[in-house]
Amino acid sequence: MITLKIAVRNIFRHRTRTIITLSTIVFGCVALIFAGGFFEDIFDQMRESYIQAHTGHIQIFHKGFSEKGVIEPYKYLIKNPDEVSDIVRTLKGVKFVTPRLTFSGLLSTGENTISFMGMGVDPAFEKAYPLKSNDLRQTTKSLTLGGVLVVSGKNLDPKDEFEVMLGKGLAASMGSRVGDGLVLLTNTTSGSVNALDVSVKGIFYTSSKAFDDIFIRLPIKTAQKLLYTDSVQSVVVMLDKTKHTAEVKRELENIFRAKKMDLEVKAWNEISDFYSKTVVLFNRLFLIIKIVIIVVVILSIFNTMNMAVLERVSEIGTIMAMGAKRKNVLKLFMYEGIALGVIGGAIGVVLGALVTYCISVIGIPMPPPPGATMSFLSTPKVVPSMLLFSFVLSVVTALISSLYPAYTASRLEIAEALRHK
């Protein structure tokens, strides 16, 4: 008790030095909390926009599609999409279910012909938000909510039959604008050739340039007509919350197995590893930032504690003469270090949360991420686990950095320490 009292009072003996040490810890915490929140926000945005625009939370395919579907796509179609959709709709947490049919073909303006990929979607479900290019915050929000932005023209409507939307890159390379007429040419599921006159209703953007450069979106009914089929390639499941993905996936697998339906269920992160790989990359970067911060904090506290020991040699001699054991001296300096960590960590956590929140209100304009062409607004999140991590880290680093100085202090020879001026 008295040891703790002495330790805490000693901290405030050299105010300037303590403030500098505390500032280092506080700065470290703020940096960690902000960086953690920044990365978390980027992960969230990337994941949500990818799920919304491309993968959905879960996709259901005909069994074998993920292995052999690339070579023989039409061999692995789902012939009873409505039955599948009805089953999925009964599950908790499912927002909507919508079929998709993807195919490839040639797209011609009359002058130019180019190969393309088509994605038949149900316009009633697959919403796209209009792009407001002067409003970065709205753009960012729309991307995480809907994934698809309408750059010009309009989104598809359930009543549309011969209207399509072109990806931004595809429209640019075709030189096509809204209202232009195009011819789609493709093989039907049985192998014959079919063509369709369509008009460009809108031009879309997703956060994947690779997608926007080759894809068109068209009503799934039109796609089915073009391919001479009633089947679909996949049934996309959108959930209320991304975190329920694994649970819903498991339930679906159980249901399909019980009903002996030849279907396979894939979660968004199995369909595309882009997100997982980016997370691994960013986390590695974050680890380096963490290490740098930890080293700076350790050195700072170590320096302070070392100075404290050197200045107080005679005091250490005195308390040992008064009967304090070596372990009490060790404790005294450890407590001092830990107290620095606790005070610095507490201020750091509060300030870190505050700074991160304020920055997120303003937002940081970011350049287009890899594989995208549009800027976005980063709004760093205050992540509770990061607050806890920063605090624990402050205390633990403080403890580690005071170990050696405390040990040195406890090993002093009393007679020599007392002679020390």
Add this chain to the structure above:
Amino acid sequence: MKIVTLQQIQKNYLLGKTIINALKGINLEVEKGEFLALAGPSGSGKTTVLNVLGCIDKPTSGKVFIDGQEIGGLSSDALAQIRADKIGFVFQNFNLLPVLTALENVEYPLLNKSNAGGNKRDLAMSALESVGLGKFAQHRPLELSGGQQQRVAVARAIVGAPLMVIADEPTANLDHNTGLEILHLMKKINQEHKTTFIFSTHDQKIMDMADRVVRIWDGEIAP
């Protein structure tokens, strides 16, 4: 009754590559209740003798008996416990802990004592009152004069009713009159409580107040 015995104490220091023989076979016995002065010039070995008596330095050879117990083979923790239980210290530079109040400074040694006997805070307060500083209990050392600080140090040394108080040149950093006051205070405690005081000095007036003066010269007791 003998409370301390030193037998053939030698103490060697290594200074660079030379061995310094600080003590060359000291024999000394201290009786309970003595007011004993160790006299000698600087560097004669007074402080080293006090350090050995106070269990804060171990002799190179020879035996030390404190209260009948030979302390030769004891661990540093066991020695710390002997200091806490049986020995009070007064230093030349007062050595109060600057972050503690006068009262807390006096109380401090009791916290290490195996059996303080009574409320520690009350014992500390009465020790502080006995040196006339009851009013200054909540003052920090830097708010006190040198003489007051040394009085607090004396209170701290006697608070646990130790077997002996070791005072290394307790008046060296005080003006003459204040030094004498401290000496009178120590003498008074010595007479009232039969507390043994062993102190070093080279001030003739202080030596005059001692029951016995042991002169140390070049690491040996002068005949």
